[in-house]
Amino acid sequence: MGTLYSSLKFLHFADHLEALRQGTVRAPIHIRIKPTNICNHDCWYCAYRVDHLQLGEVMVERDTIPREKMFEIVDDCIAMGVKAITFSGGGDPLVYKPLPEVVERLAAGGVRVATLTNGANLKGRMAEVFARHGTWVRISIDAWDDASYAHARRIPEGEFSRVCANMRAFTALDSRCVLGISFIVTRENHAHILEACRIFKDLGVNHVKLSGAVVANDGAENNAYHRPIKAATGDQIAAAKALSDSRFTVIDHYHELEERFDKSYTTCPFLQYLTVIGADSAVYTCQDKAYTQLGLLGSIRDRSFREFWFSEENRHRLYTFNPAENCHHHCVSHSKNLAILDVLAIDPEHGNFV
Template sequence: MTQLQLDGSKIQHHVKELNAWRRGDTVYPLLVEISPTNICNHGCLFCAYDYMDGRSSEAALDRSNSAFIGAERLMKVISELHEVGTKSLFYSGEGEPLLHKRLPEIIAFAGNLGLDQALNTNGSALTGDVIEQILPHMSWVRFSVNGVNEADYAFNHRTSPSQFKLVIDNIKAAAEFKGRHGLPVTLGIQCVHMGQEPEEIFELAQRFKELGGGYFSLKQFNEHPANPYQQKTTPVREDFYQLLELNDSSFQAHVRMPFGDAEPKRPYKSCLALPFFAEIVADGQVFACGPHLGEAAFSYGNIYDDDFRTLWSAGNRAKVENHVQGIDDLDHVCMPNCRLNEVNKFLWNLAHPPEHVNFI
């Protein structure tokens, strides 16, 4: 079994920042997610970014207000983040990150500063030159592969069937480059379950392992009231336990929570994790979290107007945090199992300790 942790939170490993947070000091984000562009060459059925701005799922490829974050400005912001103590950058978000032609340059710049970096990609643009430029600077790369064959992939990604082979070939090339150069980067696949049979999912995971991948993560589709795509049946976790047979010292197959489980109500009453995370989108706006992109109440401002220290000022943070603290029912307003959910569980317990804490 590998040392990868694909569920839960790692916030407990940042004691210095946790102590600062408990004292009420200013804490800057440990992790910043960046959307280099809002353009995508695929149109996944479940994509959140097609319903969050009011578009119907039928207009998945309608990116009428296309945006590419300015490379020079972003590199300046990355320098600012490095100065305030941010530790990691995650390129993901609204579109396909690798459609930003200068992203390899940006990644190399951040890598030379010593920042940990990760990429979520559909893999279609991860060609040979791009592989060589970015892989030496990455902690991990996660490929979104939501189909088990050409037809299934084309339907779920709403793209050409030929894209399936292209992506598989690119993943193979990335794994071979990693092996040749002894790179520590972790290559993984995340597959959102879209009704495929367990045997088909197992064969996809096995194929990825044979290519040289490091992990395969099966994720349940997260329903959202605004998303017109809804699954007909709820999958059962036990149906996919065969995946665990693939686990060994170099590969991990994982069925992510809350797969098939009843989603419990949040055990915390407010979102405490906001100081540790931020998301920069393609037009330069900085938001508190992904599910509320585009909502002014969750915005700290725009990187084209201010430097990051100013955006993270007490006044800006208070505006956002006061709004969030005023939400009576997070389960009603926020999507289940959001990115900050596990961090919030830890922070809530830390801020509201049980009795007899010395009896560890």
């Protein structure tokens, strides 16, 4: 299996680089759809739910994309040539009842599908459909046993064991779908990273991606939260990496956290590659500005996604959005933007002198 995470995947899409040079708009390659904001867990660090983080500031917790609207979006994505769709939160995507049908329609239309989830509903028909059609499923976890899981998510004890059972059953299916874990490192769990990775490896998951909890809009404040645990976390990650073998990998994104806050660039080229559709039937710039006024590209409540995406209104917004002014917070696409801007800055007169 090749590399799963890379900032350089954009290099496969030369037409998008050309569109950026010309100031035109192409269909996004990848869309994150948030089918619902309803969630069966209540994680204390959930950026969409806590009040002190900008992310999710205008999120309405009961919002859900109506079934007809969802199928309109799906048909638009297929017609536009969108390559991949990830279902994510807001809420937990797997509580959205029509999802199995949605996944089947997308797969039949040639669109790759994946989902982020807490894993509680990764069972029955939902698990079968992702096992059959999914490219990957990533379960977000922040704990190492029933008590720590219940505490972090403010749910009754026993759920960690149930999610682990779901994972074990999923990995036993005859499937090419990659099952990964997104482990959010906090002060509470950092000393248990190795222990948790051992459990996940034993369950048959393919990889564990370790990222730091984002607890503040401001980079300095966020770094202050992580500073006391940074060294010990590094030791845990190094020990966990030693568990890696041909079928299990530990991926360290924890140590990239500090770089992702300050932006010196004045356009965000990655907006052409990935966009976000919220459970409020609105389109947002990215997952780091979802459900914020600043990140709103436009509503698709009374028009189709396709009509909106290729509108002059959207083109203008995509090209005038200024990260140096508007994105002083965590950005998962920061290294991708830097790489794309580097490519776009190459003087064509000198481009052949490789």
